[in-house]
Amino acid sequence: MRGRETINELKTGVLSGDRAVLGRALTLIESNRLDDRRRAGELLAALLPFSGKAHRIGITGVPGVGKSTFIEAFGLRMTERGHRVAVLAVDPSSSVSKGSILGDKTRMEELSRSADAFIRPSPSGGSLGGVAGKTRESIVVCEAAGFDMVLVETVGVGQSEVTVADMVDFFLVLKLAGAGDELQGIKRGILELADLIAINKADGDNLAAARRARAEFEGALHILRPATADHWLPRVVTASAVTGAGIDEIHDIIVEHRRFLEAGGRFEAIRRAQALRWMWSLVDQGVRTAVREHPEVRRRLKDLERDVVDGTISATAAAAKILGAFGIDG
Amino acid sequence: MRGRETINELKTGVLSGDRAVLGRALTLIESNRLDDRRRAGELLAALLPFSGKAHRIGITGVPGVGKSTFIEAFGLRMTERGHRVAVLAVDPSSSVSKGSILGDKTRMEELSRSADAFIRPSPSGGSLGGVAGKTRESIVVCEAAGFDMVLVETVGVGQSEVTVADMVDFFLVLKLAGAGDELQGIKRGILELADLIAINKADGDNLAAARRARAEFEGALHILRPATADHWLPRVVTASAVTGAGIDEIHDIIVEHRRFLEAGGRFEAIRRAQALRWMWSLVDQGVRTAVREHPEVRRRLKDLERDVVDGTISATAAAAKILGAFGIDG
Numbered sequence: 082m083r084g085r086e087t088i089n090e091l092k093t094g095v096l097s098g099d100r101a102v103l104g105r106a107l108t109l110i111e112s113n114r115l116d117d118r119r120r121a122g123e124l125l126a127a128l129l130p131f132s133g134k135a136h137r138i139g140i141t142g143v144p145g146v147g148k149s150t151f152i153e154a155f156g157l158r159m160t161e162r163g164h165r166v167a168v169l170a171v172d173p174s175s176s177v178s179k180g181s182i183l184g185d186k187t188r189m190e191e192l193s194r195s196a197d198a199f200i201r202p203s204p205s206g207g208s209l210g211g212v213a214g215k216t217r218e219s220i221v222v223c224e225a226a227g228f229d230m231v232l233v234e235t236v237g238v239g240q241s242e243v244t245v246a247d248m249v250d251f252f253l254v255l256k257l258a259g260a261g262d263e264l265q266g267i268k269r270g271i272l273e274l275a276d277l278i279a280i281n282k283a284d285g286d287n288l289a290a291a292r293r294a295r296a297e298f299e300g301a302l303h304i305l306r307p308a309t310a311d312h313w314l315p316r317v318v319t320a321s322a323v324t325g326a327g328i329d330e331i332h333d334i335i336v337e338h339r340r341f342l343e344a345g346g347r348f349e350a351i352r353r354a355q356a357l358r359w360m361w362s363l364v365d366q367g368v369r370t371a372v373r374e375h376p377e378v379r380r381r382l383k384d385l386e387r388d389v390v391d392g393t394i395s396a397t398a399a400a401a402k403i404l405g406a407f408g409i410d411g
Numbered sequence: 412m413r414g415r416e417t418i419n420e421l422k423t424g425v426l427s428g429d430r431a432v433l434g435r436a437l438t439l440i441e442s443n444r445l446d447d448r449r450r451a452g453e454l455l456a457a458l459l460p461f462s463g464k465a466h467r468i469g470i471t472g473v474p475g476v477g478k479s480t481f482i483e484a485f486g487l488r489m490t491e492r493g494h495r496v497a498v499l500a501v502d503p504s505s506s507v508s509k510g511s512i513l514g515d516k517t518r519m520e521e522l523s524r525s526a527d528a529f530i531r532p533s534p535s536g537g538s539l540g541g542v543a544g545k546t547r548e549s550i551v552v553c554e555a556a557g558f559d560m561v562l563v564e565t566v567g568v569g570q571s572e573v574t575v576a577d578m579v580d581f582f583l584v585l586k587l588a589g590a591g592d593e594l595q596g597i598k599r600g601i602l603e604l605a606d607l608i609a610i611n612k613a614d615g616d617n618l619a620a621a622r623r624a625r626a627e628f629e630g631a632l633h634i635l636r637p638a639t640a641d642h643w644l645p646r647v648v649t650a651s652a653v654t655g656a657g658i659d660e661i662h663d664i665i666v667e668h669r670r671f672l673e674a675g676g677r678f679e680a681i682r683r684a685q686a687l688r689w690m691w692s693l694v695d696q697g698v699r700t701a702v703r704e705h706p707e708v709r710r711r712l713k714d715l716e717r718d719v720v721d722g723t724i725s726a727t728a729a730a731a732k733i734l735g736a737f738g739i740d741g
Contacts, residue, residue: 357716359726360716360719367731400691
């Protein structure tokens with residue numbers, strides 16, 4: 082091991098597009114060590130003026146939908162079209178036994194060898210809020226390194242899509258046709274977040290079912306998200322990494338969506354609102370954590386929770402006691 | 412004005428079903444005055460052992476869907492079937508010019524004259540969290556007063572349905588057929604919350620459209636919420652306060668849903684989980700408010716927000732500064 086790089090060395094390396102330095106910069110950003118966090122803050126502040134220029138695209142889908150194969154095909158096509166593509170992952174399950182998305186080194190082999198692509202596996206462990214927080218900062222770093230398209234991958238479970246949708250410009254949901262009810266069931270809010278739904282693996286014997294699914298989703302979206310002049314009407318397409326079908330169409334829709342937002346001056350407004358929501362979500366997450374980790378709260382919590390469940394005190398009274406233990410008077 | 416009742420007098424009056432005392436007890440619960448809040452806490456603690464026995468039913472729908480007419484018809488039918496019915500309102504818009512739901516004295520005239528019904532308008536002002544918090548406590552008071560069915564009405568906007576859905580046993584969404592895209596559009600998550608969707612005003616010329624809408628919603632629900640042994644499959648019915656169609660069917664479905672939950676032991680588990688979530692939501696709301704009202708945070712906020720929007724500091728750095736101003740180190 083050689084000596085630690087200075088923040089300025091990291092900054093210069095990232096800005097020059099040095100992939101090894103970029104990797105170390107992201108490792109620093111992801112670190113939860115106290116001294117690393119201070120240095121990460123300095124690095125982020127130094128890179129911030131060089132960020133913001135990438136098209137940020139969220140991609141979600143349940144396990145088995147073919148996310149990595151799709152992202153590889155899509156990413157390669159984007160590099161062919163002249164883009165420099167970074168792929169980041171937000172994985173709320175990474176601390177669980179299921180294993181991290183993007184963690185498998187054999188995934189996206191071809192894309193990972195491309196000089197115009199950079200793939201970053203999900204940081205392990207941490208809360209979703211924490212991981213997602215790091216991902217937002219990783220976007221900044223990748224943008225400073227010259228990537229003009231950032232793909233943020235997440236799995237279709239829990240709160241992660243909502244979190245990712247609020248850090249990207251465009252949100253793509255991958256679905257399967259004929260995958261049975263369980264896979265097909267749409268998690269709360271996902272349909273409402275999507276700018277585009279792609280019915281994936283639409284090839285071979287699967288093609289007819291994919292086309293039927295496309296019509297079904299278009300029907301559901303028509304009910305859920307009526308189009309107005311101010312609101313993008315989400316699209317539905319079929320796609321296949323095997324045949325390449327849909328890949329260019331998806332890119333065209335992403336570009337069209339960007340023009341739609343920019344025409345109304347909404348693009349910058351959305352980015353600004355996202356930044357403020359991000360700030361407040363970090364604040365609220367910080368105080369939530371501080372309450373839950375407060376020694377006096379922890380000392381009293383078990384009894385209070387039991388009393389609430391038993392109905393011997395009201396939730397209101399218990400909440401007041403917790404706030405009081407934290408030092409806030411009701 | 413006569414002297415203040417003691418908490419014990421209020422308790423005795425509520426438990427005996429005295430409607431005037433019940434009204435005053437709810438006014439105390441709704442009050443934001445500091446000394447009232449202390450007394451309200453005592454009253455709630457005294458009534459808590461007598462609560463929990465009502466069937467709690469949330470009812471939502473956008474303005475114009477016919478909520479009050481439906482609730483009057485439904486409530487009257489329930490009293491005929493031997494229930495004692497309390498109606499409470501959660502209205503996030505009550506502080507705005509639109510006016511409070513249930514605030515119009517001429518609404519639900521017949522139901523309000525019934526000896527077996529009690530109608531409480533939405534408390535005016537306050538945040539949704541605040542109003543909803545009061546509503547949860549009002550449910551406790553109404554249950555202690557002997558009402559075995561509590562209807563919680565809310566308007567179909569914003570976060571209020573999610574909040575109400577988490578304080579009731581059953582969530583009913585009223586919709587209109589052929590009301591144009593704007594009314595028909597389903598807000599985020601509403602379809603996911605519904606245990607039952609009733610296409611209201613299904614009478615006269617509207618009947619055919621209502622039946623088509625019912626089929627459409629059943630299709631959308633089939634995609635959104637596949638049934639499993641552990642999960643209730645949401646129903647869709649047509650209803651009319653004019654003809655009385657659907658009213659008994661809705662009650663039957665509510666009873667069937669209750670049996671479904673009780674059979675698996677899920678009913679009590681859901682109530683317990685709701686109470687703990689309620690406690691934590693009050694805690695989180697309390698700290699959120701405390702941060703935003705903190706003098707040092709307020710002093711620095713405007714500059715920090717401007718810097719985040721301008722991109723001169725990161726949201727992470729700004730959040731750390733806000734937390735620091737509040738007294739929490741990052």
